[in-house]
Amino acid sequence: MKAILQRVLALAAVAIVVTGCATPTPPPHNDYTAFRQADPRSVLVVPVVSRSVDVDAPDYFLSTISQPIAERGYYVFPVNLIKRVMEDDGLGDANLVHGSATPKLAELFGADAVLYVVIERWDSKYAVISTTTTVELSYSLRNGKTGDELWKHSETMAYDPAGGQNGLLAKAIVAAFEKAKPNYIPLAKSVNGLSVARVGRGLPAGPYDAKYKTDQQQY
Amino acid sequence: MKRIAIAAVAVLLTACATAPQSKYDWGSYEQSLYQYYKTPAEMNALVASLDMTIIHAERSKHVVPPGLYAEYGYLLLQQGKAQDAIVYFNAEKAKWPESATLMNRMIKMAEVKIIGEVRQ
Numbered sequence: 001m002k003a004i005l006q007r008v009l010a011l012a013a014v015a016i017v018v019t020g021c022a023t024p025t026p027p028p029h030n031d032y033t034a035f036r037q038a039d040p041r042s043v044l045v046v047p048v049v050s051r052s053v054d055v056d057a058p059d060y061f062l063s064t065i066s067q068p069i070a071e072r073g074y075y076v077f078p079v080n081l082i083k084r085v086m087e088d089d090g091l092g093d094a095n096l097v098h099g100s101a102t103p104k105l106a107e108l109f110g111a112d113a114v115l116y117v118v119i120e121r122w123d124s125k126y127a128v129i130s131t132t133t134t135v136e137l138s139y140s141l142r143n144g145k146t147g148d149e150l151w152k153h154s155e156t157m158a159y160d161p162a163g164g165q166n167g168l169l170a171k172a173i174v175a176a177f178e179k180a181k182p183n184y185i186p187l188a189k190s191v192n193g194l195s196v197a198r199v200g201r202g203l204p205a206g207p208y209d210a211k212y213k214t215d216q217q218q219y
Numbered sequence: 220m221k222r223i224a225i226a227a228v229a230v231l232l233t234a235c236a237t238a239p240q241s242k243y244d245w246g247s248y249e250q251s252l253y254q255y256y257k258t259p260a261e262m263n264a265l266v267a268s269l270d271m272t273i274i275h276a277e278r279s280k281h282v283v284p285p286g287l288y289a290e291y292g293y294l295l296l297q298q299g300k301a302q303d304a305i306v307y308f309n310a311e312k313a314k315w316p317e318s319a320t321l322m323n324r325m326i327k328m329a330e331v332k333i334i335g336e337v338r339q
Contacts, residue, residue: 059253063248063249067249070242070285076286080255081290189249
């Protein structure tokens, strides 16, 4: 009896392994026709338009956007250098930049594609023991030569800095600490990271990624 | 049989966790850049952080992430070290050809600064 039970357990475990990770039918991915045709190698991130009253939101965004795009295999122009040089060139106003022609801007820096991001929402609801911050960002990547849109995405996320903690006391301590000096780098990192890297929805592998031009099944 | 079961479960536990491996070593780039935006007076902290990340990557024969040589060079330029800045702008251009247009422009900017200093 014991032997049979063991055998059943073993089979069940194997069955879990077989089915556990497999996604039966991959969800239909975005249309990447224009993206594949443009085949951009480099991405220029221009000043972000923010509709939030939170003055820190654009800084959180800018600090965490380079890494995920570079890890997808693209050259990302140095965001701080670009920010300062654009300010010196009279292009520091995000609304103005978002409203002007892409090719001219791309040519100025030699960029294949330009990323325009709008922070639609970034607000915090304070409660007794925790704070929930909800953010919504929309992304638009445009062809540096034609200005045509290559990729479009919108991401919404709610974040509770105390979420991972157990027990009320721990939560209270974290909330007090976060209220004093909130750090939303992890949140900004997640939003940018998920937007760029989600299979079928994010950016296809770029020229510095091993899967470059071989990921048509996913993208 | 029991061993197979345990092995299978172990495989299950590890197989699904396929976090994509990082191509580059970013050091504390994100946090340091954010801190710099909050307290621009403490530019030296960002300079030191970038310097450390670059040295660390080069020593361990890793690729320095795109943009980092250029960010570092630009801060040096702001600190009046135009000659050093050019070295890093050239490093960015050599590693990442996509940056050539921008880096040529930055090198010119640094050269103008050097000439200006000589004239004074």
